[in-house]
Amino acid sequence: MDINKLIEILKEKYPNARYELDWDNPLQLLIGTILAAQCTDERVNKVTKILFPKYPNAQAVADADIGELEEVLKPTGFYKKKAKQIQDVCRALLENFAGEVPKTMAELTTLPGVARKSANVVLNNAFRIPSGIIVDTHVHRISPRMGLTKEGNPEAIERALMKIVPQDEWVQFGPAMVLHGRYVCTAKKPKCSECVLKDICPKIGVEN
DNA sequence: CTCCCGATAT
DNA sequence: ATATCAGGAG
Structure with a gap:
């Protein structure tokens, strides 16, 4: 070849x-990518259409009732784990990264539910940073x-x-x-x- | 290696 | 009824 x-x-x-997830800002892409574990982008998009208006920023997700969050995430599978992950991600963003999505592989992979694949999706697509493939x-x-x-x-x-x-x-x-x-x-x-x-x-x- | 979980196509 | 889809943590 x-x-x-x-x-x-x-x-x-x-x-x-580009990855076929719908997003308007880096946080939305990060959340969508976490939800995309073992789940098609198409189904993630159906869920985030409800999720993003209901929880418009990191603070809203951090403050969310975990049960309500789980209900919204249910169609993506692994919903209990994913609900906890995105809530913990948003709390970590607020505590450690001034509420912003970090722009390095090392920082992103400290977040729960984020390994190299998800970090590369966010860095490549949201920030056009060649962090990896x-x-x-x-x-x-x-x-x-x-x-x-x-x-x-x-x-x-x-x-x-x-x-x-x-x-x-x-x-x-x-x-x-x-x-x-x-x-x-x-x-x-x-x-x-x-x-x-x-x-x-x-x-x-x-x-x- | 196991666990976490459900929608859609065939 | 069964196959297909398609990451990360412990």
Whole structure:
């Protein structure tokens, strides 16, 4: 797989790639990303449409009745854990970060429910900071398939991608890979015939 | 490795 | 009825 060719083709196919969560400010993206654990963006968007007007800022979430918060979050699954996480995140933001979403990987990953994937989503999309490369379930699946790495865990895959993709491409590359995995290079029955990468992809492990 | 949990498609 | 979707903490 020619990495420069891959970057070029992805950029052309997904010029404005971004995570498909609805948000108006960094806090909303952070909350949406936490809720997106084991849950589609589509379902997160349905919930945040109710959640964000009801709790318009960090203080409102911090002060929320945990039971009411849980009710709103229920459709995203793991709702008790997520309710506590986003409330604790907002409290930590108010206490430690002057109510603002921090702009570094180290600070973001101190927050409950936020590891590298979520931190990269926030930093890449809200702040255009090339903190790393988003490795969600899609990037995790398609990177070995494309022959970009033989690594199997998210941290190692991210490290491998960071080595072969120039840093000034990370913010574009990550979200584009996510979209490509979600809609074309799917887990079952990947749509190779309509894939823009079909001529340069080794299709490792893909049955056809 | 287990636990945390539910909507939608087939 | 069963498959698919798709992170993080302990």
